Amino acid sequence: MWILSKIYVVGIGPGQYEQMTMRAADALRACDTIVGYTVYVELVKEHFADKEFLTTPMTKEAERCRLAFEEAKKGKNVAMICSGDAGVYGMSGLMLEIGAAYPEIEVEVIPGVTAATGGAAVLGAPLIHDFAVISLSDLLTPWEKIEKRLLLAAEADFVICLYNPSSKKRADYLKRACDLMLRHKAPETVCGIVSNIGRDGESCRVLTLLELRDTQTDMFTTVFIGNSQTKEIGGKMVTPRGYRNV
């Protein structure tokens, strides 16, 4: 098949430029046009001053994808950038779905550090053993489905990482999630929250599941709930490598 041009779907990591992989930076340098949500474009713009930047607002994801493909159809090399990793609640899936209508354009996904692993590094080492990643956003997923996942993941004693723990419209979702997890996890389970990972104002806190229940978070926060073995060591959240010899 004749490939007209290429689109890179690039995870830029959790924050500033240096959190990007060298492969991601190389891809952005090789492009003519960089497409993305306004906030993410601002994080990288100064390092790629010679590029054309196109942005669309938060909720216009399908439109943003089509914009990228239409630019590529003109013969340009295009990058679609996402915060963190493009493949974790990111744009790589929608790009491949919409890309089915553009068979002449090749899509290459370039991974990045997602908030789960970026936030884990700030907190210490919460994800050392088996874990589950769950978004509390019920925009595209019914709450009953999210609830079922929270309960089963807690029953399985996974470390659990929550994306989108709350928003203005969903102020009590984290509390609801904690109440569900308290059915299987102890109130003193070691938890952690990280805000603004890798950006100005980065902050973190280690606390118990019971304390987490009454903590207000925002959309820039990632939440970690430990498993039954997770400990606090010198202010850090640490999960052992297994259940034997620990």
Place this chain on the structure above:
Amino acid sequence: MWILSKIYVVGIGPGQYEQMTMRAADALRACDTIVGYTVYVELVKEHFADKEFLTTPMTKEAERCRLAFEEAKKGKNVAMICSGDAGVYGMSGLMLEIGAAYPEIEVEVIPGVTAATGGAAVLGAPLIHDFAVISLSDLLTPWEKIEKRLLLAAEADFVICLYNPSSKKRADYLKRACDLMLRHKAPETVCGIVSNIGRDGESCRVLTLLELRDTQTDMFTTVFIGNSQTKEIGGKMVTPRGYRNV
């Protein structure tokens, strides 16, 4: 507290040098000594020719950690490197545990691209929605615990990413895991396997859960089992963003 020196625990990403973040490369350049498992040291050695390299074999993890702290005690800046992300089945937890005995040495964890997200990018976009990461290694975790997690994660309709799917001693573990998941997931569930992510000989394959059951993998393979919505699009494994409007 007086900090004598610093240890960076660095995730070098899934493969070659370019898969590392710029922050990780900066940290390695700032060090005197790089400590790691022999195979990972070989992946980065040529790019940091002026450094001292210390290696220990696969099973000597605690020894490797103490080696790093003892070097730092001499006043050297030290990096402990891990494949992928240091916080996902990596060394950052053990470093913080053993580091409790070395309060004068600061430990900073620098995240990297783990095999889950690195492999997902090769396959397409399997992890777009909620997912669970499970290791099939029963070295430190009883198989009954692994079995329970596999069953509950399958019942919750998570996309599931398996690390350490098999080894010489555990040749039939992936088959056993697939049999458990077939209790909750359909035989035609879209799955994917990726080998040698980001390295020479990288390869991937999209297949059904029933086909996966009879596939032999090795310790350099990462396995992905889709959720009920995961599709194959143009040879790629793609999970939609949710259960509504898809």
